Amino acid sequence: xxxxxxxxxxxxxxxxxxxxxxxxxxxxxxxxxxxxxxxxxxxxxxxxxxxxxxxxxxxxxxxxxxxxxxxxxxxxxxxxxxxxxxxxxxxxxxxxxxxxxxxxxxxxxxxxxxxxxxxxxxxxxxxxxxxxxxxxxxxxxxxxxxxxxxxxxxxxxxxxxxxxxxxxxxxxxxxxxxxxxxxxxxxxxxxxxxxxxxxxxxxxxxxxxxxxxxxxxxxxxxxxxxxxxxxxxxxxxxxxxxxxxxxxxxxxxxxxxxxxxxxxxxxxxxxxxxxxxxxxxxxxxxxxxxxxxxxxxxxxxxxxxxxxxxxxxxxxxxxxxxxxxxxxxxxxxxxxxxxxxxxxxxxxxxxxxxxxxxxxxxxxxxxxxxxxxxxxxxxxxxxxxxxxxxxxxxxxxxxxxxxxxxxxxxxxxxxxxxxxxxxxxxxxxxxxxxxxx
Ligand SMILES: NC(=O)N[C@@H](CC(=O)O)C(=O)O
Ligand SMILES: [Zn+2]
Ligand SMILES: [Zn+2]
Numbered sequence: 135x136x137x138x139x140x141x142x143x144x145x146x147x148x149x150x151x152x153x154x155x156x157x158x159x160x161x162x163x164x165x166x167x168x169x170x171x172x173x174x175x176x177x178x179x180x181x182x183x184x185x186x187x188x189x190x191x192x193x194x195x196x197x198x199x200x201x202x203x204x205x206x207x208x209x210x211x212x213x214x215x216x217x218x219x220x221x222x223x224x225x226x227x228x229x230x231x232x233x234x235x236x237x238x239x240x241x242x243x244x245x246x247x248x249x250x251x252x253x254x255x256x257x258x259x260x261x262x263x264x265x266x267x268x269x270x271x272x273x274x275x276x277x278x279x280x281x282x283x284x285x286x287x288x289x290x291x292x293x294x295x296x297x298x299x300x301x302x303x304x305x306x307x308x309x310x311x312x313x314x315x316x317x318x319x320x321x322x323x324x325x326x327x328x329x330x331x332x333x334x335x336x337x338x339x340x341x342x343x344x345x346x347x348x349x350x351x352x353x354x355x356x357x358x359x360x361x362x363x364x365x366x367x368x369x370x371x372x373x374x375x376x377x378x379x380x381x382x383x384x385x386x387x388x389x390x391x392x393x394x395x396x397x398x399x400x401x402x403x404x405x406x407x408x409x410x411x412x413x414x415x416x417x418x419x420x421x422x423x424x425x426x427x428x429x430x431x432x433x434x435x436x437x438x439x440x441x442x443x444x445x446x447x448x449x450x451x452x453x454x455x456x457x458x459x460x461x462x463x464x465x466x467x468x469x470x471x472x473x474x475x476x477x478x479x480x481x482x483x484x485x486x487x488x489x490x491x492x493x494x495x496x497x498x499x500x501x502x503x504x505x506x507x508x509x510x511x512x513x514x515x516x517x518x519x520x521x522x523x524x525x526x527x528x529x530x531x532x533x534x535x536x537x538x539x540x541x542x543x544x545x546x547x548x549x550x551x552x553x554x555x556x557x558x559x560x561x562x563x564x565x566x567x568x569x570x571x
Contacts, residue, residue: 136513136556137173143181143517145507146483153186155513158555163507179561181517184550187487189221189514190468191494191503193313193391194288194367194439196460197223197254199245200238201230206444206534208242211464212251213532214442216559218464219516219549220252222495222503227259228289234259234270236278243280251559255498258282260301260312264290269297272304283499286313288367289414291349293319298353302362311363311389311497314353316374317415321345326455328401328416336404338454341416343371350374354381357388365497366390368441370415372425379434389497391439392426394470395461399423399539409450409457410539413443416459427474430489431482437494440467444535462538465531468518469545478520478546513556522548532565 140153145163154162154176192215198206206214208225215223225242227233233242239256246254258275262268264287275282285305292298292314301312322345327333329340350366354377357364366378369390381388395413400420403411411417429435443460450457471490475481487506495504502512525544528536552560559566 137176138513138553138556139176139178140181140186140517141178143184143186145186146487147506153507155553155556158513158557160507160509160511160513163509179517179551183519183521184517185483185520186507187219187483187516187518188491188504188506189516189552189554190219190490191498191500192220192223192440192442192464193365193437193494193498195223195225195442195464196228196444197225197242198444199229200241202446204534205446208245208254209249209251210532210534211442211444212246212249212254213565214464215252216552216554217532217549217565218466219468219518219552220464221514221516221552221554222253222255222500224255224257224284224498226288227257227286228264232259232263233257234262236271236274236280239275239280239282240278252554253500253503255500256280256282257313258285260285260287260292261297266290266293266297269300269304272301276308276310283308283310284313284365285310286315286367288313288315291315291317291319295352295356298356299360302356302360302364306360306362309363311365313365313367314349315367316346316349316353318345318348321348327404327412328418330401330419332401332404338404343373343418346371346415347373347377350377354378354386354388357381358384358386361387363387363389368393368396368415368439369426369435370396370418370422372422375425375429375434382434389436390434391437392430392435393439393441394463394467394474395539397423397426397430397474398470403539407454409452409454410461410537412454412457412459413461414459431475431485436489437497438467438471438490439494440464444533445537446535450537460537462531462533462535465533466526466538466540466545468549469524469547470540472547473545513553515553516549517551519548519550524548
């Protein structure tokens with residue numbers, strides 16, 4: 135089904151329109167007369183009451199393949215992405231083997247194409263084996279069939295300033311960027327949760343906010359010095375936002391993302407000792423959450439990114455200190471973002487489209503994504519029901535893993551359909567089983 139007539143969708147900024155898709159691209163937009171278009175080969179999708187967004191784009195997804203296919207695969211992770219309204223995901227490099235060669239990034243991209251549920255853009259490692267010692271083959275990954283533009287040692291900070299400088303000088307030659315996991319490792323040795331009143335009470339070693347802020351401040355300086363692009367992953371503190379705001383005002387080429395969980399949850403959740411709430415960087419204070427929400431609306435934070443981090447039961451269902459950090463995100467990100475921005479009645483859908491689709495597509499250089507429907511553009515959309523609600527049931531998720539912090543919660547907004555080049559990957563809220571790419 136790549137010929138579709140989407141009837142009467144509320145297109146952000148344009149009002150109610152029909153969108154006719156032929157051969158994966160928008161053919162007509164406006165009031166398309168039924169007679170002329172409802173030919174036999176055109177499927178009609180009634181979108182009355184639904185909001186049409188450009189397909190969501192995730193700058194930060196852990197797909198776990200190769201290496202931890204028990205936790206997630208490219209197939210299961212992209213099915214989860216489609217369910218969440220995503221048409222493109224950027225796959226982090228911390229797989230086993232690490233995505234630090236042209237071979238591995240090409241393999242991940244090929245698995246994405248074979249699955250057919252979302253475009254998979256691999257992120258390459260900055261350093262060999264994420265060890266922070268020697269640069270990975272950045273040029274070969276950039277020139278490979280996977281055309282890697284974004285590089286990250288995510289899971290680890292590119293801590294050595296010389297290595298960071300070299301990486302920035304290198305990616306600058308092809309307008310690439312480094313996505314930094316900002317964590318000064320000496321300040322977080324043994325850390326288990328946000329350092330503050332709650333960690334003191336619980337007696338858990340703290341992860342101080344300055345460990346993030348110190349690296350962001352340094353990398354802003356390196357970005358300005360080299361003229362290269364730096365993107366900050368999972369920004370979690372109020373002071374980080376201040377530093378990024380100042381950097382942007384000076385013209386530094388920096389961008390930043392925030393994760394849905396940092397927009398909603400706080401370190402109070404650690405009182406449960408339930409490792410589902412353990413994540414890097416950790417859940418912070420209420421005051422940080424408020425600043426992150428405002429910064430997202432303002433645009434100081436450019437994008438929502440999931441940091442979808444599936445973990446197998448044995449890595450999560452254990453005591454807090456032994457558990458791996460990270461939580462699922464793809465299937466709940468839109469709902470949590472809407473909730474954090476005031477709920478479906480309050481949310482500005484245009485701002486939401488900007489932060490979840492248009493801007494992340496631009497940051498990652500994914501030209502066919504993040505586009506509002508115009509004649510000729512690829513039909514990568516999601517249809518959202520703004521008045522529906524759903525309850526998170528871990529067993530019902532498309533992800534292979536179950537580590538969602540929202541189990542049992544009733545959330546606003548459902549994804550009714552996702553279209554990738556005009557082909558429904560999700561229809562009537564259900565994953566389409568036949569996707570032929
Ligand atoms: N966020 C996490 O807590 N975990 C991520 C790594 C990372 O994003 O740093 C993971 O790969 O599990
Ligand atoms: Zn990280
Ligand atoms: Zn991550």
